[in-house]
Amino acid sequence: MQKYLSIKQEAYEANMQLPALGLVLFTFGNVSVVDRNEAVFAIKPSGVPYADLSPDKMVIVDYEGKVVEGNLRPSSDTKTHGVLYQHWEKIGSVVHTHSTYATSWAQSGLDIPIFGTTHADHNTMDIPCAPPMSDEMIQGDYEYQTGFQIMDCFKQRGLSYEEMEMILVGNHAPFTWGKNAAKAVYNSGVLEQVAKMALFTLQINHEAPRLKDALIKKHYERKHGSSAYYGQ
Amino acid sequence: MQKYLSIKQEAYEANMQLPALGLVLFTFGNVSVVDRNEAVFAIKPSGVPYADLSPDKMVIVDYEGKVVEGNLRPSSDTKTHGVLYQHWEKIGSVVHTHSTYATSWAQSGLDIPIFGTTHADHNTMDIPCAPPMSDEMIQGDYEYQTGFQIMDCFKQRGLSYEEMEMILVGNHAPFTWGKNAAKAVYNSGVLEQVAKMALFTLQINHEAPRLKDALIKKHYERKHGSSAYYGQ
């Protein structure tokens, strides 16, 4: 249908950014873009190589993951995206990848410590790693529950999804989001770079200290404050 | 001969995927494709750079490694491929590389632990590292014995070559296989990525736990169960 053209185009272009940024191998990633008026989102079809994608191959699904338009099967992670759209009303796009360094941190089960200003320019605290799900959640509707695992982690830590636009799911991989697909993909790229540098920082100095509070606060204001001016 | 055109073309295209995926330096890798009706397989010629390959340069050999068609010498690993085709009747293609991270694990002599869902989406247990061969095996028909070393490892551990389509040969390098060349090459790419992330995971957290059983089971069913739906 014509009315979904815009989100299909945006989702297509954003999905194509993942291999361009070196964030995916084969089909290990997906981007979705929501249309809040229609309460649907466009998402990558399952198992289709990036080289074979086109805007018309994007699948339109509702927040429950039910296909509204499209002949292909939607990404197997679709229900996780749907839960996030349903509960976090201000996000416009969700990205899931298995990017090398962010996934290694997720596999390690540890938050990514805030070691420098590259991190602080985007987030003013450690990047959270949600614990693995309970056996009950896993044996249930797995991808659906993954969405709740993400939201539960944010609730327990008192995090705002508008401030912290990324998470590691323990033993699994990262998810990021944003107001639109460009921002959500950008966040995946930032997360991968921050994850890589955090590992190297620890390798150089096991006792590397977290960023001092004054610097965290400054970088937060530089970007988000009333007189924000960050951009490089 | 015309009758081998199909496997020569498939072997050629699969061999060309190895440098495209960053899995080989110089000529350090080879792919073969079997024709079960003719009981022969097509394999990369020995020492020919990838840039100089063409379908007609693929060598046709029988399961003993005897050349059936072709003017070039077959890969020095040909007998290992042959043993696998002879004994594992359902595989259609074998890949051998010296890809950086998988080979480093092989050199370390350790299995690759299952640390996350990237691994679990493809294998539900650690990726095995076969021990180095006995001196007798090495001094005998070395490449032929390498095939038996692989099969012995699978037998001793009770592994199925249809479930686990990859192995590390200790002090040497990885082998992967699959129903066709596309799947066998895909497996080499997955193995390299899993090997890379397993190293980084250990560097971040020396005590990183293996994936919990419920998650392993879920990912297995997601992909292989009666209602499989995995694909991303």
Place this chain on the structure above:
Amino acid sequence: MQKYLSIKQEAYEANMQLPALGLVLFTFGNVSVVDRNEAVFAIKPSGVPYADLSPDKMVIVDYEGKVVEGNLRPSSDTKTHGVLYQHWEKIGSVVHTHSTYATSWAQSGLDIPIFGTTHADHNTMDIPCAPPMSDEMIQGDYEYQTGFQIMDCFKQRGLSYEEMEMILVGNHAPFTWGKNAAKAVYNSGVLEQVAKMALFTLQINHEAPRLKDALIKKHYERKHGSSAYYGQ
């Protein structure tokens, strides 16, 4: 204005070298070029992707960071560049990146030890890592103070900015400079490579010794001495 064409062109070309050399992700870096006669410098506009840059988008500012020409906002690091131009009269260009390995060293808070001749061909001592700024400096005019933090580190250690053309700012990232933009960008590339090899060197041998004095002296003379002949 026509009179700034030359530095805008030079700044544009140097900025485009940063992604070509793999030193930046997204917009995480900037190069400026000074015109000593006019007491202004050309610098990358803030937040503009490299692919969208052109010479006419470079912003002309004075040493205080005040815009003299251009419709775009100058880089958020502009005041740091300005302080260095104002106080170090012989430098013609400044580069700031968040390149992966140099930034990891900056985050670790440690100087980069002189481990080999690659380092010694360019610097005859460890590459300094300035400590993080005091809370007072951070809460003040942050980017302006970053310039003084750099100069203070050089003063306290008795370093000459004409000899040592690079520094790590603790918890932040590197700055380099040079007589012109080509040299300043070259220095950023050298720093990243030296930072990378220093990490790997320590991983191979935690006790790797610093370069012996006679070798440091030789490499210094080879390049800077009265009969310099270095170049490869």
Place this chain on the structure above:
Amino acid sequence: MQKYLSIKQEAYEANMQLPALGLVLFTFGNVSVVDRNEAVFAIKPSGVPYADLSPDKMVIVDYEGKVVEGNLRPSSDTKTHGVLYQHWEKIGSVVHTHSTYATSWAQSGLDIPIFGTTHADHNTMDIPCAPPMSDEMIQGDYEYQTGFQIMDCFKQRGLSYEEMEMILVGNHAPFTWGKNAAKAVYNSGVLEQVAKMALFTLQINHEAPRLKDALIKKHYERKHGSSAYYGQ
């Protein structure tokens, strides 16, 4: 002169392989090719970027490093190449790079242990790291003495330059050689890959054992024996 056309062309093409193989940053490397009849060799000019090279820019020098033909200054490492040609009569080409991993091993001061068959296919023992030169050698004719440092290391260890075609010079970087430029450059690529995998192997398993003797012997015969058949 026309009579040097052949070695200038060969040296040019081999030098261009260094950036293509990712072995050099900027101008950090050089290849030379010898003409045994004329007792001269062609070598990269000093400080000229690879993108600006052409066959006619190669410099022709004698074994003492004296320029025989060419307007440009020869590489600053020329005398090291000359010493090797003078004393090792069967080599046709010498390569020097500061490739990342091999240089990191050189900076660590350690031999590269033989951990696997990738190594054994090319060398049947650890890759030697020559100790740093004495202060007297450094203060003398430095690049000339570097050649003797290499040869002294081979003499002390009883190594043959026809068997082991590579060395690390402690605190400095690798040198490789071969019967012609293609082989010498190939050796630099092999060395970098072996160096990289040796580091990763140690990171996975600090106690990784050296390759067993039977396997070393087999790989040696596979390649060099009377019935050699290696090539992949």
